[in-house]
Amino acid sequence: xxxxxxxxxxxxxxxxxxxxxxxxxxxxxxxxxxxxxxxxxxxxxxxxxxxxxxxxxxxxxxxxxxxxxxxxxxxxxxxxxxxxxxxxxxxxxxxxxxxxxxxxxxxxxxxxxxxxxxxxxxxxxxxxxxxxxxxxxxxxx
Numbered sequence: 001x002x003x004x005x006x007x008x009x010x011x012x013x014x015x016x017x018x019x020x021x022x023x024x025x026x027x028x029x030x031x032x033x034x035x036x037x038x039x040x041x042x043x044x045x046x047x048x049x050x051x052x053x054x055x056x057x058x059x060x061x062x063x064x065x066x067x068x069x070x071x072x073x074x075x076x077x078x079x080x081x082x083x084x085x086x087x088x089x090x091x092x093x094x095x096x097x098x099x100x101x102x103x104x105x106x107x108x109x110x111x112x113x114x115x116x117x118x119x120x121x122x123x124x125x126x127x128x129x130x131x132x133x134x135x136x137x138x139x140x141x
Contacts, residue, residue, distance in 0.1 A: 001046045005038055005063065010038065077112075093111075
């Protein structure tokens with residue numbers, strides 16, 4: 001899971017302590033290129049963000065923002081429902097892709113991926129002309 005990280009707080013710590021990217025990388029167990037990306041982008045995967053924040057002495061709970069709406073957690077896409085809706089509408093992956101503004105491969109991957117991002121899920125449902133709930137299974141993962 002990608003999280004937002006307070007890259008300015010990390011940069012401040014680095015300046016105050018005279019650390020460079022290589023030193024922070026060594027302290028946190030990640031590579032220097034990852035530290036540079038964190039400083040530039042302000043995001044990283046959850047574990048990396050936590051490790052870097054702890055290594056420089058910052059509290060992850062205060063300096064890391066975990067997204068709350070990036071996924072429909074614990075929900076599984078219902079591929080059968082998606083394909084039934086497509087069949088009833090006379091759709092192909094390409095026609096759905098055209099409405100979503102992406103490639104047919106992207107639509108196929110979205111339909112077959114169990115936990116797509118909420119934005120993708122909403123676009124897929126809209127392109128199919130249904131509510132999000134109609135393409136989700138009731139089971140949990």
